[in-house]
Amino acid sequence: MTAALEGFLQALTAGLLIGAVYGLMCVGLGLIFGVMRVINFAQGDFMMLGMYSAFYFFTALGVQATFGNAIGPFVAILLAGPVLAVFGYAVHLALISRVSGTRTTSLEGEGHYAQLILTLGIALILQNGGLIVFGSVLASIRTPLSSSAWELGPLFHDVSVFVNKARGIDAVVSLVTMILLTLLITRSRLGKSLRAAADNPTAATYMGIDVDRAHRVAFALGTGITAIAGGLLATNYPFHPFVGVEYVIVMYAGVVLGGMGSIIGAFWGGMTIGLVQQMSTLVLPTQLQNAAIFAVFLLIIFFRPQGFFGRMVERT
Amino acid sequence: MLQIEGLTAGYSAIPVLNGVSIKVEQGQFVAIVGPNGAGKTTLFKTISGIVRPSAGTITFEGTDLLSIHPARRPHLGIAHVPEGRQVFPSLTVMENLEMGAMTEAGHRDWKRNIERIFEWLPVLAERRDQFAGTLSGGQQQMLAVGRGLASSPKLLMLDEPSMGLAPTVADFIFERLIEIRRQSKLTILLVEQRVAEALESADHGYVLEAGRVALEGNNETLRADDRVRKAYLGM
Numbered sequence: 108m109t110a111a112l113e114g115f116l117q118a119l120t121a122g123l124l125i126g127a128v129y130g131l132m133c134v135g136l137g138l139i140f141g142v143m144r145v146i147n148f149a150q151g152d153f154m155m156l157g158m159y160s161a162f163y164f165f166t167a168l169g170v171q172a173t174f175g176n177a178i179g180p181f182v183a184i185l186l187a188g189p190v191l192a193v194f195g196y197a198v199h200l201a202l203i204s205r206v207s208g209t210r211t212t213s214l215e216g217e218g219h220y221a222q223l224i225l226t227l228g229i230a231l232i233l234q235n236g237g238l239i240v241f242g243s244v245l246a247s248i249r250t251p252l253s254s255s256a257w258e259l260g261p262l263f264h265d266v267s268v269f270v271n272k273a274r275g276i277d278a279v280v281s282l283v284t285m286i287l288l289t290l291l292i293t294r295s296r297l298g299k300s301l302r303a304a305a306d307n308p309t310a311a312t313y314m315g316i317d318v319d320r321a322h323r324v325a326f327a328l329g330t331g332i333t334a335i336a337g338g339l340l341a342t343n344y345p346f347h348p349f350v351g352v353e354y355v356i357v358m359y360a361g362v363v364l365g366g367m368g369s370i371i372g373a374f375w376g377g378m379t380i381g382l383v384q385q386m387s388t389l390v391l392p393t394q395l396q397n398a399a400i401f402a403v404f405l406l407i408i409f410f411r412p413q414g415f416f417g418r419m420v421e422r423t
Numbered sequence: 424m425l426q427i428e429g430l431t432a433g434y435s436a437i438p439v440l441n442g443v444s445i446k447v448e449q450g451q452f453v454a455i456v457g458p459n460g461a462g463k464t465t466l467f468k469t470i471s472g473i474v475r476p477s478a479g480t481i482t483f484e485g486t487d488l489l490s491i492h493p494a495r496r497p498h499l500g501i502a503h504v505p506e507g508r509q510v511f512p513s514l515t516v517m518e519n520l521e522m523g524a525m526t527e528a529g530h531r532d533w534k535r536n537i538e539r540i541f542e543w544l545p546v547l548a549e550r551r552d553q554f555a556g557t558l559s560g561g562q563q564q565m566l567a568v569g570r571g572l573a574s575s576p577k578l579l580m581l582d583e584p585s586m587g588l589a590p591t592v593a594d595f596i597f598e599r600l601i602e603i604r605r606q607s608k609l610t611i612l613l614v615e616q617r618v619a620e621a622l623e624s625a626d627h628g629y630v631l632e633a634g635r636v637a638l639e640g641n642n643e644t645l646r647a648d649d650r651v652r653k654a655y656l657g658m
Contacts, residue, residue, distance in 0.1 A: 307511055312493050313471055313502075315497030316522070
């Protein structure tokens with residue numbers, strides 16, 4: 108009985124910790140989709156680049172030597188965010204803007220067909236380019252933190268919960284990033300103009316908002332956010348140039364669960380997936396984790412097709 | 424202030440506007456009336472840069488408007504209150520007004536503007552924290568007007584502010600517009616299907632039919648014109 112309870116609490120904790128990072132990962136994609144309505148298949152590969160950036164900042168560029176093994180990984184991860192944001196900005200400027208935004212409002216399907224092909228193409232180039240540049244050997248940002256834990260408890264009846272130190276800090280960094288982003292989106296002039304551009308691009312233009320520029324900012328922010336989430340995952344999970352494929356499907360599931368277009372919803376969608384994934388290990392073999400995610404996904408979508416925070420009403 | 428010459432514009436290859444010339448002087452209230460599909464909304468969209476003309480010129484205070492990026496045009500002092508209101512539904516009333524103030528002048532004059540807007544349209548002050556998507560049609564129209572005013576415009580363009588509203592609500596909005604104009608001395612360009620009301624309050628009017636200016640003149644000439652009386656005023 109005690110053992111079962113301990114197992115349950117342990118899985119719950121693990122789910123919440125990984126869910127916080129999945130949440131942030133989904134928010135990056137949700138921001139891009141919410142503001143631009145662009146389906147970005149390359150988001151997983153942007154995350155892969157975020158992982159490698161954090162990795163190289165940590166190992167080759169002296170962050171480990173300067174900040175040590177405890178703070179170092181997180182400094183490297185937070186540096187990877189802006190680097191990938193600049194990368195996202197450039198990708199939008201050079202490529203995405205050609206098939207999205209004000210240029211395509213008069214096209215059939217608003218350019219969605221071209222967007223699908225373009226982002227899939229970018230994904231393939233990044234994956235195979237990554238293979239050439241980074242090689243196929245698994246990398247990771249593992250430090251002693253990744254293999255030590257804090258013990259919470261004993262809570263009662265000698266039941267205690269162990270929190271992996273790296274994952275614990277990952278979750279805290281993720282939550283803080285999420286709170287800062289939420290403040291930016293809800294309170295700042297920039298954030299409000301992004302929301303206005305998402306609500307009604309034409310009316311936003313009448314307000315003097317450059318919608319294409321708003322999209323570029325959203326794309327950069329979304330890329331940077333996902334890169335940070337990727338770096339956080341890399342403290343515990345080894346990665347390779349094709350790792351994006353494994354995560355992009357989770358990202359989309361999270362964004363759809365949360366409700367397409369809702370940023371806070373994307374976070375809770377990611378959180379739900381993290382919880383389901385970890386809790387499912389209590390009753391199912393580990394290989395069936397992803398099957399469990401999609402069983403729950405289908406159930407939720409069956410009962411609530413608009414997602415947690417989605418709006419059923421048509422936009423006016 | 425605003426001078427449009429020989430404007431031809433449309434979607435794909437079919438022109439909706441065919442050589443339209445319109446002039447708005449500083450401080451004037453100009454109304455453009457005409458039936459559905461005459462090209463009134465297309466004219467506004469061309470001024471705002473959403474539709475690109477195939478011929479003609481638009482000059483605003485001596486600047487060639489067509490050479491200016493659509494998102495820069497509001498910063499010159501042109502506020503477009505679009506057809507069907509088009510408020511930002513997921514933003515609050517206050518945030519919608521703040522979006523109006525995204526222009527440089529609107530940002531600078533925000534304090535003074537918001538005070539006057541709330542005075543003219545008190546319902547916006549009452550509902551400031553409500554999401555715009557939950558407002559009634561009339562309230563959304565007032566918000567759209569307030570949002571336009573928040574940009575500190577020199578020229579306020581109103582596209583069918585009475586559309587889809589109950590006659591009493593439309594009357595109220597018209598009454599508010601006349602009051603706002605009386606106090607602010609704003610230059611107004613109005614597109615309207617309620618021809619009688621529009622011609623009554625405007626200084627100058629244009630009748631747009633099938634993409635051409637069919638008739639123009641000051642409000643008395645137009646209201647006395649037999650064609651206008653028959654076709655639009657039902658007399």
